Amino acid sequence: MADNVKPRVRAPRSTAAGETHTLKTLISHPMESGQRKDSDGNTIPRSIIHRFTCEYDGEMVIDVTMEPAISTNPYFEFEAKLPGPGEFVFTWYDDDGSVYTETATVEAA
């Protein structure tokens, strides 16, 4: 179980129809690869976030399969062309079954 997992999102507050925005997301997470050993030589079990998705009013914006080589505190920056006001839902899926969700509402410009 990963401690101190906290998603952070930067999304636009408002948009015009058809406007393109840059989105930034970051989640604090150790992203333990499963390749490392502790001081006694035992393998430290893998514990990563294996999937990240961003939806806008139910439509998938980005869906990422994440692999063990990704560093701690994974950060994503991407662009989205928005049809108008709506709501972003960002979701991170942890190996331990936890699902972290963050939402951001975008109003009309």
Added chain:
Amino acid sequence: MKIKAFLATAGAAALLASGALAQQTGPDDDNLVVNGEIDIVTDAPAPEHLEYVRTIYSGWRFRSDETQALQMDDFDNPAFIFVDQARDVWNAEIGTNGESCAACHEEPESMRGLRAELPHWNEEKGEVYTAEMYINDCRTERMGLEPWGWDSGDMKNMTALIASVSRGLPINVATDGPVKEAWEKGKEIYYTRFGQLELACANCHEDNYGRMIRADHLSQGQTNGFPVYRLKQAGLVSKHNRFRGCIRDTRAETFSVGSPEFVALELYVASRGNGLMVEGPAVRN
């Protein structure tokens, strides 16, 4: 002979290459604005006590554009993960009688200005005090808790939070009065050659800043950005940890983190940055 001729050519090429590199010395000319609102001065006239340096530069000016960009927006600055964690601890009722930092000090913003003048003289205790010492005094004397390790995660997070609320304020550390003795001791350490390599702080950070030390661009070793997020360590690094790393690299037995020697050195090095602005938590290599 062929090999010898080749070596001679290679040597000449290397000389040419180093000549080209030598022209790229010194800090760059970029301006630091954090979050588009905090203007941070990254060069200033050297304080009067510096004999051999005319202008002081923040370490930010010696880093690549990519590393610099990370510090210009708190969302991109990985150190703010830890600042956020410290904010949670600040508000948590962790004391034996339910005390929290917030109960006495209200918002962390009430600490604005403190980072710019530390380390300073603590009249009550009769010694030079750093942020770490104040935090642990609060924990042990007011909250009934065990002190945090000087270099522990919780401690670095909290010093990063306290630094972050002072960003944009000029460093103004006292060098006279009751701290004079410690300041002189710090200065002596700064100019003393340590280790098998016989290197003083000044050999790199005063005589050769702006030059390359192998693949690294030497800065003036200013501490206004501490605690810093080091990309190399993917975490926060305290001033004393950085001092220890530098002295270790001279192949010396180092002073320990939190020792009076390092507090004195912290005071002296901070005073070399009087006039620069608080940047912490900064992002460095």
